[in-house]
Amino acid sequence: MALFKPKFITFDCYGTLINFDMAGAAAARFASRVSPEKMTAFTTDFAYYRRDEVLGAFKLYPQVVGDALYRTCNKWGVECTEQDCAAIMTACASWGPHADVPAGLAKVATEFPLVLLTNSTDALIKHHVPRLGVPIHMTITAEEVGAYKPQMKGFEYMLSRLNCAPDEILHVSSSLRYDLMTAFDLGITHTVFVNRGHDPANPAYGYTEIQDIGGLPAVVGL
Structure with a gap:
């Protein structure tokens, strides 16, 4: 090689x-809604749903993230808003x-x-x-x-x-x-x-x- x-x-x-710290961004945003002992499982599901979302018909990445986040929250029974999705995309743009x-x-x-x-x-x-x-x-x-x-x-x-x-x-x-x-x-x-x-x-x-x-x-x- x-x-x-x-x-x-x-x-x-x-x-x-x-x-690309999607897990960290989601953990920070949902700290008041998901307990610390369950957060790793929550953010892992978020990663799995993002991967599932990109296998379908094309849509822009903020929509991929938003749809994956809604699916994750639905599974976990926690509230998800448009502001949550926007906050994660804002964090995304800041990473180095x-x-x-x-x-x-x-x-x-x-x-x-x-x-x-x-x-x-x-x-x-x-x-x-x-x-x-x-x-x-x-x-x-x-x-x-x-x-x-x-x-x-x-x-x-x-x-x-x-x-x-x-x-x-x-x-x-x-x-x-x-x-x-x-x-x-x-x-x-x-x-x-x-x-x-x-x-x-x-x-x-x-x-x-x-x-x-x-x-x-x-x-x-x-």
Whole structure:
């Protein structure tokens, strides 16, 4: 893997690069409605419902979050308002990168064009890209594609825009279920799993595992 020189390094953004703390935002917002001992289960359900929401017909990400939050609250029997959804999206726009990201990206950005394939909107991602601290060659949002990962359409669209074959890129993500399983199914043979604890590891998918973006330069021989 260290000898492979991709034409592009492509990334998932939220969770992998940006510290996308939906659980923390939901916990803060619902602290008076969900007990501390139940909060982890509540926020885990919120994550599961968000993933379920992106598998259906396309809608903008604030609607995905809102619908997932309403479903979560319905399951738990707690009140959910439009203000709750708006507060979580406001928090989302404020988040920055994980501490390891700027330096790790800076090392690979000198040698490879960096591309983002993100389950975001065109407006929302504009808050986050400048905080990465490096030039981004191309940013592709779910809004542009009209579909969210883990659906295949985003990867197919990205490969078409980059004029690349699946084995010519290196895709980096902290999520097996949103990214790396789909990449595997599409024949993207060079992948990196950033193990931030979002998904359990499964080496059967043939990725290289790193603990943070600081480990990425070594993967491409830098």
